[in-house]
Amino acid sequence: MQRHTVAVEEGLSHIRQALKEEGYKVIDLDDGLGNAEAYVITGMDEDMSGVEEMVADGFIVDATGRQAEEILYDLEKHFRIMED
Numbered sequence: 001m002q003r004h005t006v007a008v009e010e011g012l013s014h015i016r017q018a019l020k021e022e023g024y025k026v027i028d029l030d031d032g033l034g035n036a037e038a039y040v041i042t043g044m045d046e047d048m049s050g051v052e053e054m055v056a057d058g059f060i061v062d063a064t065g066r067q068a069e070e071i072l073y074d075l076e077k078h079f080r081i082m083e084d
Helices: 013-021 068-083
Strands: 005-008 025-028 038-041 059-062
Touching: 005 013, 013 025, 013 068, 038 068, 059 068
Parallel strands: 005 025, 005 038, 038 059
Antiparallel strands: none
16 A cells, blocks of 8 residues: 655665555655655755745655655644544
C-alpha cells in the first residue's frame, strides 16, 4: 500500500531511500510541483533580491542539516494531524 506522495529534491538520496522504505511514494521535486502532498528541500530558491519563493501547495520540510529520521518524524506528525 502506497502512502502519501512526497517530492524530494535532487541530492537527497538518503532521505529518498528512507521515505521509500517507510512506504511513501517518492517523486522528483521537478516533477512534483502540484503533484505531491509534501516537499523535502534543502532550502528555498532565492531570487536576486533575496526573496524566497516556491510555487507549490503542500507541506514543505527543509532538510538542511537534518537526518532522514527527523524528516520522517516531521512528515508522520504532519500527516497524522491532517488525517484527524
